[in-house]
Amino acid sequence: MTRVNPPYRADVVGSFLRPKRLLEAREAFHLGKLSREDLTKLEDECIADLVEKEKKNGLRAVTDGEFRRAFWHLDFLAALGGIRHVKAEHWSVHFEGHQPKAETIVIEDRIHFPKNHPFLEAYDRLKAIAGDYPIKYTIPSPSMLHLICAVREANYKPTVFYEAHPEKLFEDLADTWVDAMLALYERGCRYLQFDDTSWGEFCSLEKRAAYAARGIDVDWTARRYVEVLNRILEKKPADMTVTMHICRGNFRSTWFSSGGYEPVAEILFAHAKVDGFFLEYDTDRAGGFEPLRFIKDQTVVLGLITSKFPELEKKEEVKARIAEASKYVPLEQLCLSPQCGFSSTEEGNIMTEDEEWAKVRLVREIADEVWGDK
Numbered sequence: 150m151t152r153v154n155p156p157y158r159a160d161v162v163g164s165f166l167r168p169k170r171l172l173e174a175r176e177a178f179h180l181g182k183l184s185r186e187d188l189t190k191l192e193d194e195c196i197a198d199l200v201e202k203e204k205k206n207g208l209r210a211v212t213d214g215e216f217r218r219a220f221w222h223l224d225f226l227a228a229l230g231g232i233r234h235v236k237a238e239h240w241s242v243h244f245e246g247h248q249p250k251a252e253t254i255v256i257e258d259r260i261h262f263p264k265n266h267p268f269l270e271a272y273d274r275l276k277a278i279a280g281d282y283p284i285k286y287t288i289p290s291p292s293m294l295h296l297i298c299a300v301r302e303a304n305y306k307p308t309v310f311y312e313a314h315p316e317k318l319f320e321d322l323a324d325t326w327v328d329a330m331l332a333l334y335e336r337g338c339r340y341l342q343f344d345d346t347s348w349g350e351f352c353s354l355e356k357r358a359a360y361a362a363r364g365i366d367v368d369w370t371a372r373r374y375v376e377v378l379n380r381i382l383e384k385k386p387a388d389m390t391v392t393m394h395i396c397r398g399n400f401r402s403t404w405f406s407s408g409g410y411e412p413v414a415e416i417l418f419a420h421a422k423v424d425g426f427f428l429e430y431d432t433d434r435a436g437g438f439e440p441l442r443f444i445k446d447q448t449v450v451l452g453l454i455t456s457k458f459p460e461l462e463k464k465e466e467v468k469a470r471i472a473e474a475s476k477y478v479p480l481e482q483l484c485l486s487p488q489c490g491f492s493s494t495e496e497g498n499i500m501t502e503d504e505e506w507a508k509v510r511l512v513r514e515i516a517d518e519v520w521g522d523k
Contacts, residue, residue: 155285155340155390156425156450156484157209159516162394163287163342164221164490165214166497166505171195175219175495189274192217197278206506207513210283210340213275214492217267221344221493222289223252228266229325231258232294256298259310260321262328272336283340286333290343290393291322291381292374296350300365319373323380334386342392342427347374348417349397349429352408352436371416382422392450394427396489397434409436418443430470431455431488441477449478452488454512459504467515485516 152158167175174191177183196213203211218224227234233255272286295318299305311318326343333341348371350356357367378393385391397408410418410428418426418440425448429435432455441449451474453467467485474483491498491505 152484155210155283156392156427156448156486157516158484158520159207159209159513160427160450160484160486161208161212161285161509161512162427162452162456162487162490163212163215163285163344164492165199165212165216166492166500166502167214167216167495168195168198168502171216172495193274193278196275200275200278200282202506203509204282206509208509210285211275211279212285212287213271213278215287215490217271219495220252221287221490222293223254225266225268225288226254226294226297228263228268229294230261230263231256231321232260233257253302254294254297255302256294256308256311256318258308259317260294260325262325262332264332266329266332268329269332269336272333272338276337284338285340285342286338287342287344287394288329290345290347290374291326291377292345292347295319295322295370295374296347300347300360300370303363319377323377326377326381327384330381330385330389330391334389339388340390340392342394343378343423344394344396346396348395348410348413349408351413352397352410354408354412357412368416371413375416375421379420379422390424392425392427392448393421393423394489395429396493397429408434410440411436414440414443418447419445421447423447425450425484427486428452429488430474431457435488438474438477441474444478444482446482448482448484449474450484450486452486454485454487454508456487456489456491456505456508457498459500459507461507461511464511464515464518468519471515471519480520485512485519487512 171191174183174188178188196216199214200211215221223234226232235253235255268288275284330341351367351371360367382391427450429452431452451471453470454462471483487508
């Protein structure tokens with residue numbers, strides 16, 4: 150049952166803990182004590198070290214660990230045309246514990262993907278480091294831009310253009326991500342992942358009720374998100390894999406949403422034409438596997454290994470959960486990964502690098518034993 154194409158039997162979401170020297174260098178850069186050129190050189194060195202560790206620990210595709218980012222999503226979104234990056238009094242959602250530094254984005258003009266978007270250079274640099282080894286690259290989903298600016302923001306007011314042409318907002322979202330996807334494809338990207346916390350929020354009965362109280366129809370919004378996603382995927386080249394990672398929050402080992410997938414399963418799993426879903430299943434906050442009955446031909450990567458805490462899961466318990474999930478999705482359509490990245494923001498989850506790699510090796514070992522994927 151070895152998989153030639155991604156997602157792989159043993160996979161990862163994408164981010165890794167930043168080395169101390171990188172965190173110190175980024176701080177020095179922000180204080181004006183280090184040049185951009187020197188920071189980029191150090192980022193390249195740290196990413197080269199990371200790539201070697203990813204290979205050594207058995208990953209079939211490497212990432213840059215999101216080492217050049219402060220956040221898993223805002224760095225990409227803020228660099229889009231028509232978007233402004235702003236400081237905020239509070240983070241857009243409340244985490245159960247540590248709180249991220251408050252930053253957000255606003256829509257101030259028509260949204261588009263600029264040809265000089267910094268993620269393109271970042272991909273080129275990763276490719277130069279990885280050589281012919283397969284690469285996995287991650288960007289936030291289009292849903293995240295709309296969610297942050299137009300759903301979470303209680304005082305959202307559309308621009309004059311989008312107020313007059315509300316459908317253009319969703320059209321521009323789709324076109325922007327098509328341009329991003331194809332620009333990365335032209336540079337050699339064949340494995341792209343859209344990261345998304347909107348679906349994690351829409352799983353939460355508490356958050357659904359709060360949105361409904363503000364007059365927001367969550368199911369209508371969810372259907373629009375799937376429509377946008379499928380418009381993008383219509384333009385996907387045949388030899389490119391695009392997956393979606395669904396998360397309930399991941400900052401300093403904390404979270405912000407709870408609830409099983411049932412409220413979104415029919416809308417999302419039955420209709421979104423991604424090649425695979427990376428699904429959080431490391432705690433009971435994600436519910437059971439029953440919503441997977443709506444999965445069609447998409448691969449499901451079970452996030453059964455937590456990236457939040459260092460304690461290693463018991464192999465037999467993980468295998469038993471894979472067997473349980475296979476009642477709803479055939480075993481050959483299943484894979485395994487941590488439920489999220491290890492460092493969705495530069496601060497990282499509360500564990501050591503050695504503990505992080507022990508988690509990766511555990512995923513690799515279980516995949517080898519379940520699927521014979523060696």
